Amino acid sequence: MGYVDEVLEQVKVKNAAEPEFIQAVTEVLNSIRPVVDANEEKYRKEAILERIVEPDRQIKFRVPWVDDKGQAHVNIGYRVQYNNAIGPYKGGLRLHPSVYLGIIKFLGFEQIFKNSLTGLPIGGGKGGSDFDPKGKSDREVMAFCQSFMSELYKYIGADEDVPAGDIGTGAREIGYMFGMYKKLNGTYEGVLTGKGLSYGGSLARTEATGYGLLYITDALLKDHGDSLNGKTIVVSGAGNVAIYAIQKAQQLGGKVVTCSDSTGWIYDPEGIDVALLKEVKEVKRARLTEYAAARKSAEYHEGKGVWTIKCDVALPCATQNELDIDDAKTLVSNGVKVVAEGANMPTTLEATEYLQKNNIFFLPGKASNAGGVATSALEMSQNSERLSWTFEEVDGKLKGIMENIYKNISEAAKKYGREGDYVCGANIAGFEKVAEAMLAQGIC
Numbered sequence: 001m002g003y004v005d006e007v008l009e010q011v012k013v014k015n016a017a018e019p020e021f022i023q024a025v026t027e028v029l030n031s032i033r034p035v036v037d038a039n040e041e042k043y044r045k046e047a048i049l050e051r052i053v054e055p056d057r058q059i060k061f062r063v064p065w066v067d068d069k070g071q072a073h074v075n076i077g078y079r080v081q082y083n084n085a086i087g088p089y090k091g092g093l094r095l096h097p098s099v100y101l102g103i104i105k106f107l108g109f110e111q112i113f114k115n116s117l118t119g120l121p122i123g124g125g126k127g128g129s130d131f132d133p134k135g136k137s138d139r140e141v142m143a144f145c146q147s148f149m150s151e152l153y154k155y156i157g158a159d160e161d162v163p164a165g166d167i168g169t170g171a172r173e174i175g176y177m178f179g180m181y182k183k184l185n186g187t188y189e190g191v192l193t194g195k196g197l198s199y200g201g202s203l204a205r206t207e208a209t210g211y212g213l214l215y216i217t218d219a220l221l222k223d224h225g226d227s228l229n230g231k232t233i234v235v236s237g238a239g240n241v242a243i244y245a246i247q248k249a250q251q252l253g254g255k256v257v258t259c260s261d262s263t264g265w266i267y268d269p270e271g272i273d274v275a276l277l278k279e280v281k282e283v284k285r286a287r288l289t290e291y292a293a294a295r296k297s298a299e300y301h302e303g304k305g306v307w308t309i310k311c312d313v314a315l316p317c318a319t320q321n322e323l324d325i326d327d328a329k330t331l332v333s334n335g336v337k338v339v340a341e342g343a344n345m346p347t348t349l350e351a352t353e354y355l356q357k358n359n360i361f362f363l364p365g366k367a368s369n370a371g372g373v374a375t376s377a378l379e380m381s382q383n384s385e386r387l388s389w390t391f392e393e394v395d396g397k398l399k400g401i402m403e404n405i406y407k408n409i410s411e412a413a414k415k416y417g418r419e420g421d422y423v424c425g426a427n428i429a430g431f432e433k434v435a436e437a438m439l440a441q442g443i444c
């Protein structure tokens with residue numbers, strides 16, 4: 001059995017109850033085979049793969065908080081500090097009832113390679129809790145965030161581990177957590193990113209993941225003599241990533257006709273009205289039924305369905321495994337040209353393989369949604385300098401970073417004889433840099 005298969009077997013045995021983690025490791029290890037084969041002796045001797053699949057540490061803690069009626073609740077908090085070979089741990093905090101250790105590990109593992117791809121000095125980590133902010137009052141969310149930080153603060157720091165937002169963790173939650181960190185630690189430092197503009201946040205961070213997704217999609221299309229102009233685009237999700245992906249797609253001349261949330265989806269053949277979507281989701285925190293009620297051209301459907309709409313470009317921006325093999329078949333038969341992941345691992349392994357076999361350009365999330373973490377790293381730089389850059393400056397750097405990621409993943413795929421396989425290119429380019437740093441730093 002080859003080195004990759006041996007390590008994959010060990011991962012499956014040791015983490016049998018964590019299917020999302022196994023899925024992420026399987027995708028990465030399978031696609032870096034050409035590099036591992038070329039360096040097998042050295043990697044084996046130094047146990048590079050065994051070390052990279054095992055987090056540096058996993059922190060799990062109790063988060064007690066009291067609701068508005070005086071009732072106490074207990075949630076579980078997590079922080080997985082995965083790998084800091086190239087910089088301080090960096091990755092978001094997910095607040096969603098589906099969160100358990102396996103989800104945080106899959107996200108943290110992916111984050112190592114994503115962060116490496118940005119070209120910036122950031123390691124990989126992830127955290128979160130099974131707390132659901134939906135339907136909670138601001139005071140309840142504050143109570144949870146303060147309790148969560150009263151444990152987490154022991155393990156993070158501007159040069160150590162810098163968490164950020166993710167599903168369920170937006171500006172409100174980051175604000176409450178930052179306030180508590182400052183109070184407990186007694187320092188004013190860039191320990192979290194995604195902060196408000198009045199206290200160290202970066203312009204363009206809110207837009208960054210969605211904008212970055214469109215910058216890299218545009219770079220790919222241009223490389224193939226095409227552009228986003230006039231393309232019909234379907235987007236899933238209606239959160240931070242989806243909203244700003246829709247906005248930038250429209251600015252680049254595309255027509256976005258769908259969005260979705262966890263209960264239903266919108267088909268709006270005249271194009272999504274971003275201002276209305278922001279009002280419904282960012283201000284009212286309401287369901288998409290309110291969007292449909294306010295817009296004549298929109299149809300609302302219960303459940304899942306955005307991938308049934310005929311399109312040129314599909315952008316999954318909601319959550320993991322939301323685009324399966326049946327969806328992939330529908331997209332292909334409807335003539336899709338590009339699938340670019342805004343969310344983390346939204347496409348199942350089977351669906352990814354099907355899309356690639358059918359010559360669809362497929363951009364994996366670790367490359368295509370890296371704009372968020374890249375801009376978080378730019379927020380860290382501004383905090384260290386105690387300066388704030390303009391929106392145009394940050395946005396310009398983001399565009400450059402995304403174009404560079406496209407170039408690097410494309411070249412890495414070519415170098416190993418896999419031209420056009422951006423999954424392989426992204427994993428190889430991300431892995432090579434981290435592996436080199438780990439080898440240079442010895443067994444630790």
Ligand code: NDP
Pocket residue numbers: 165166167168169209237238239240241242260261262263317318319320342343344345369370372373
């Ligand atoms: P948000 O919480 O802002 O939005 C998530 C959206 O996805 C919401 O519309 C939500 O619906 C929907 N959703 C969540 N869970 C499910 C589910 N199980 N089934 C169907 N729909 C669901 O999160 P973000 O936009 O920040 O994140 C979206 C994805 O992008 C995640 O995978 C995240 O890890 C990834 N990502 C985010 C980055 C960022 O900067 N924010 C950076 C890189 C990746 P509802 O409104 O009903 O909850």
